[in-house]
Amino acid sequence: MKSLKLEQFLTEFLKPELIKDFAPNGLQVQGKTEINKIVTGVTASKALIDKAIEENADAILVHHGYFWKNESYVIRGMKHERIKSLLMNDINLFAYHLPLDIxxxxxxxxxxxxxxxxxxxxxxxxxxxxxxxxxxxxxxxxxxxxxxxxxxxxxxxxxxxxxxxxxxxxxxxxxxxxxxxxxxxxxxxxxxxxxxxxxxxxxxxxxxxxxxxxxxxxxxxATERYGVKALGEVIHEKFGIDVKFIDINNPV
Known part of the structure; x- marks a missing residue:
């Protein structure tokens, strides 16, 4: 499916415009136009990105993405490594925070x-x-x-x-x-x-x-594993696209 079609579906389904949030909801990092496999997870950590690369995913869909209010605007260090991996592998990053809570x-x-x-x-x-x-x-x-x-x-x-x-x-x-x-x-x-x-x-x-x-x-x-997993299942059922939930353990 086209990345634009997925973004349109997610916007219509999650309705991010209904709630004021602390980070942008939707496509945060653009990748390839055609999406055949999606990896879902709680947070767009480097560990999740690495797993998505191993899975040959075209898109990552998470609850915790990037570009939070009050964080530095510069792309260096940890943020640089994450975004570099996404761009080098042409992987889309979609993130939905409060819309995926409510x-x-x-x-x-x-x-x-x-x-x-x-x-x-x-x-x-x-x-x-x-x-x-x-x-x-x-x-x-x-x-x-x-x-x-x-x-x-x-x-x-x-x-x-x-x-x-x-x-x-x-x-x-x-x-x-x-x-x-x-x-x-x-x-x-x-x-x-x-x-x-x-x-x-x-x-x-x-x-x-x-x-x-x-x-x-x-x-x-632990309390936020289940929303993005359920959302991935909806996408799979509606579009027949390959979706895999990957749980990167976090004790916090």
Missing amino acids: HPEVGNNAQLARLLGISGTSPLELGNPVSVAMQGHFEEALTGSELANLLNTKLHRQCLHISPSSNKVIKTVAWCSGGGQGYVELAAEQGIDAFITGEVSEQTTHIAHEMNVHFFAAGHH
């Missing part, structure tokens, strides 16, 4: 809800249809330990669990893939029992204890 079908948050069995999903930020944090409930209440074990099993990663002194059972839950720890206070203010995200900050411990909410940090990478 998409109702293939988004990271939607995929986490399916994986963990969360029902009744709705935006955590009331009145915001493109909220990057979501809320829902479990059909049966869980203890904090049971939810920690569920996360460990489903995400193949040992999560950090901060339990309030009440150690209350968990029926309602909010979550935000990646670095969404800043939303824990909003979840607690709304009386939600538990909050799940990828990362944790120093103040998170105090918020969990003082606002009576379970907090789970399950890994930035």
Whole structure:
């Protein structure tokens, strides 16, 4: 398929214009016009690029691409090596950040809800249809330990669990893939029992204890594997193109 056709599909499907982001969404580095194989992954690291070269991929599709706000404009060092590899091998780089978090079908948050069995999903930020944090409930209440074990099993990663002194059972839950720890206070203010995200900050411990909410940090990478993988599967089913998800392990 033509690279322009793929970009048009991704724009129509993910609708990046709906949300203000920290990096450009879409085609970030142009490669060959004809795309016969796509490698998908979480981050456009040099390791993923090298794997894509081994796979003779024509395009790479990721959640974390390049050209973030406030980063240096110069292309040197690590950025130079990455972009040089893409250009020398004529590989397209497509990246979608927040649009791939919030998409109702293939988004990271939607995929986490399916994986963990969360029902009744709705935006955590009331009145915001493109909220990057979501809320829902479990059909049966869980203890904090049971939810920690569920996360460990489903995400193949040992999560950090901060339990309030009440150690209350968990029926309602909010979550935000990646670095969404800043939303824990909003979840607690709304009386939600538990909050799940990828990362944790120093103040998170105090918020969990003082606002009576379970907090789970399950890994930035681990909570964001599933959106880009699901998106690749949609592309394969729609266009019949060869798509391969490659997971470059990241413990963070």
